[in-house]
Structures are given as C-alpha cells and as structure tokens.
Amino acid sequence: MNQTQLCEAISQIILGYAGNRYGIYNAAHVHRWIRQFDEDEQQLVLEETLHILTSQYITRERFTEFVSTIINHNNIHGGNPQGFWANASLLQIQLNGNSQNELNDIFCNVLQEQYQVNGIINNHSSDYFYIDDFIFSGNRLYNDIRQWIEQDTPQNxxxxxxxxxxxxSGEYSTKCKLETLFKDKNxxxxxxxxxxxxxxxxxTYRNSSERFWPTEIVLNDTTxxxxxxxxxLTFTYRNVAPHENKVFSAGRREQYELIMLKYGIKIIKLPRVNHPVVKPLGYDTFSTFGFGSAVFTFRNCxxxxxxxxxxxxxxxxxxxxFSKWYPLLQRTTYRG
Structure with a gap:
C-alpha cells in the first residue's frame, strides 16, 4: 500500500476513538501525524503501526463481546447466572482516570439486556468484580484494591x-502483592x-517480548x-531471535523500535522538566527507555x-x- 492507502487503513481502525472527543480521526489526521517523521521513515512507521493496530486495538465491540463471555461463564455463575449476578458487586473504585466508570457502564448494559440485573455497583457481596481493559504494570490496580481493602475491610x-x-510481569507482580495484602482475610x-x-x-524472555524492547542497534543513533x-542508563537490550510474536512483524521490528525511541527522546526534551516516570517509550518506574506497551483501546491510548x-x-x-507534537491517539493531559 502507498502512504495514502496506509493512512486510510489506520483511520478506519481508530475512527470514533474516545467518542471523537479529540476530533475526527480520518486519513488527514493520520497524515498530519506521520509528516512529523523524516520522509524516509514514514512508510515503515505507517506499515508497522497499521500492523500493530490491526491486532492490538481493542474496540468497543470486542470489549462488549468479552463482557458477555464473562457474564455467561459457567465457572463464574455456577449454572445460575441471574441469581449469581443479582448478588454480585461491580467495584467502581479507581483512584485516577475514568476508564472503570466507562467499562462498568458497558458491563451493566450487557447484564441488564441479558438478565435484567442492575444496581450492582459497589454492593456488599461475596463476589466482587474489578473491571479494566488491560493490565500493564498493575500498579493502578493494586493501589485501587489496597484502598478498597483499607476502607471497606472485606473478608471471606x-x-x-x-x-x-x-x-x-504485570499480572504476576500484581497477583503476588495482592495475595500478600489478602493474608488472613480469606x-x-x-x-x-x-x-x-x-x-x-x-x-528473562525479552528476546521474544511483545512490547517495544530495543536491541543494541539503537546505540548507532547519536540522539x-x-x-x-x-x-x-543501564539497560538489558533484546537480542534478535526467531520466535512467534503477537505484536511485531519480525523483519523491521528493530528499525521501528529505533525510530519510535528516537522521536520519544525528541518529545521528552520538549518540556523543561518531566516527571521521573515519563520515558521515551512510555511511563515506567524502572530505569528503562519506557514500558513500551503496544496496546490501544477505543477509549484511551x-x-x-x-x-x-x-x-x-x-x-x-x-x-x-504540548503544541510541538501532534498525537495519533491523544490523551487528556494536564497543562503545567
């Protein structure tokens, strides 16, 4: 595909993103974003971005389908979905952001449509459900649950x-921390x-990682x-190794990572001061280039x-x- 076709293909995936809160994400929008890259980088960035979005963009329809699967999962409701869900509790306890409110609305709408059950937000129950779209580091999830435990003291x-x-790593570390938090609470x-x-x-599995994890080739770039x-920066680089990968195409992953890292560094230098967790490849608390996740949702990047x-x-x-870079998928940010 040429660049016009690639911009159109990407726009078809992200059209309607965040309820059009940031404008209409058509092909012209994608073209405006890609023009910020050097001309000889644009084709590769468009092709690889399309490759990722095709598999890693979580649509509203996909999330709704997942909710329906959960609601009707026999291992969850034990053969009595209406009775189970009428007595369950959907937690709405996120300390930051609005994602849980939006996702809970979808959950409640499906539940009402299928079983005429409603009014289960933050009820007292023996079965609590914490809904989110994806676990990255797991820090937000853990902090939300910790506050809930401290305030509501649920047990059994x-x-x-x-x-x-x-x-x-996000699910594993979160699981370990929560199990420690739940000690003696049954x-x-x-x-x-x-x-x-x-x-x-x-x-340990960085060579088959499914996030942006650069190889040492990036050190050839002076920036x-x-x-x-x-x-x-002390960083353990990825080595190129044959493997199946759900996110990246094998042939050009190294170059794509290099380009995105280079422009991430350019962006991070725009403000005079950044919070320590702001890294070129995404927020991260560790000494890295950034978390480097490659997941997008219909409501947020x-x-x-x-x-x-x-x-x-x-x-x-x-x-x-903020005026110095035009985003593909804008987030709500605070101007300082």
Missing amino acids: CRLNVVTIGNYT IQLNFYRYDECILENRL IQAYVEEKQ PNNNPLPFWWGDPEAPAHHP
Whole structure:
C-alpha cells in the first residue's frame, strides 16, 4: 500500500476513538501525524503501526463481546447466572482516570439486556468484580484494591479481576502483592482474560517480548546514544531471535523500535522538566527507555505506550510544549 492507502487503513481502525472527543480521526489526521517523521521513515512507521493496530486495538465491540463471555461463564455463575449476578458487586473504585466508570457502564448494559440485573455497583457481596481493559504494570490496580481493602475491610469473599488481557510481569507482580495484602482475610483471587491477549514482557524472555524492547542497534543513533549517556542508563537490550510474536512483524521490528525511541527522546526534551516516570517509550518506574506497551483501546491510548503515539495537544497554546507534537491517539493531559 502507498502512504495514502496506509493512512486510510489506520483511520478506519481508530475512527470514533474516545467518542471523537479529540476530533475526527480520518486519513488527514493520520497524515498530519506521520509528516512529523523524516520522509524516509514514514512508510515503515505507517506499515508497522497499521500492523500493530490491526491486532492490538481493542474496540468497543470486542470489549462488549468479552463482557458477555464473562457474564455467561459457567465457572463464574455456577449454572445460575441471574441469581449469581443479582448478588454480585461491580467495584467502581479507581483512584485516577475514568476508564472503570466507562467499562462498568458497558458491563451493566450487557447484564441488564441479558438478565435484567442492575444496581450492582459497589454492593456488599461475596463476589466482587474489578473491571479494566488491560493490565500493564498493575500498579493502578493494586493501589485501587489496597484502598478498597483499607476502607471497606472485606473478608471471606472472592475478588475477580476481569481484563481483556495483560502483560505477563504485570499480572504476576500484581497477583503476588495482592495475595500478600489478602493474608488472613480469606479472599480468593481470580484473574479472567483472553489467553490470546496475554503479552510477554518478562526480562528473562525479552528476546521474544511483545512490547517495544530495543536491541543494541539503537546505540548507532547519536540522539539515542547521547540520551543513554545523559541518563546513565543501564539497560538489558533484546537480542534478535526467531520466535512467534503477537505484536511485531519480525523483519523491521528493530528499525521501528529505533525510530519510535528516537522521536520519544525528541518529545521528552520538549518540556523543561518531566516527571521521573515519563520515558521515551512510555511511563515506567524502572530505569528503562519506557514500558513500551503496544496496546490501544477505543477509549484511551495508555501512557505506557511510546510517547509518539499519544503525547501532545493541538489545542495547546503555541508556547506550550504540548503544541510541538501532534498525537495519533491523544490523551487528556494536564497543562503545567
């Protein structure tokens, strides 16, 4: 496909993103985004971005289908869906963001449509459900649950974490921390997600990782080399190895990662000061180039994704750093 066709194909996937809160994401919008890259990089970036979005963009329809699967899962309702869900509790306890409210609305609408059950938000129950679209680091999920435990002191119950998918290290670390939190409370923890939406990001398996995890080839770029030296960054690079991958195409992954990292560094230098978790390849608390997630949803672009996808605000004043980069999938940000 040529660039016009690629821009159109990408726009067909992201059309209607965030309820058009940031404008109509048509082919002209995608073209405006890609023009910020050097001309000899644009074709590759468009092709690889389309490749990722095709499999990793979670649509409203896909989430609704997943909710229906959960609601009708026999292992959950035990053969009595109406009775079970009438006595379940849908937690609405997120400390930051509005994602849980939106996703709970979808859950409640499906539940009402199929079993005429409603009014189960934050009820007292023996079965609690925490709904989100995806687990990245798991930090937000853990903080939400910790506050809930401290405030409501639930005991002798089940907590069911329901997401489309997760990154392997995020679910594992969250599971370990929650089990420690639940000690002596008799709370059973269950995770529900699509097996095909479990993505690899553990250090041990970095060579088959399914997040942006650069190889040492990036050090050939002077911008990246200077950033590594400035931050005194210690990073375990990925080695190229044959493997099946749900996210990246094998042939051009290295070059795609290099380009996105290079522009992530360019963006991160636009403000005078950044919060320490802001990294070129997405928010991360560790000493890395960034979390580098490659998952997108109909309602939001996670801040764990590389900055070139979501950083910026075309409505920002001309003097503001947000005005210096046009995002493909804008997030709501605070101007400082």
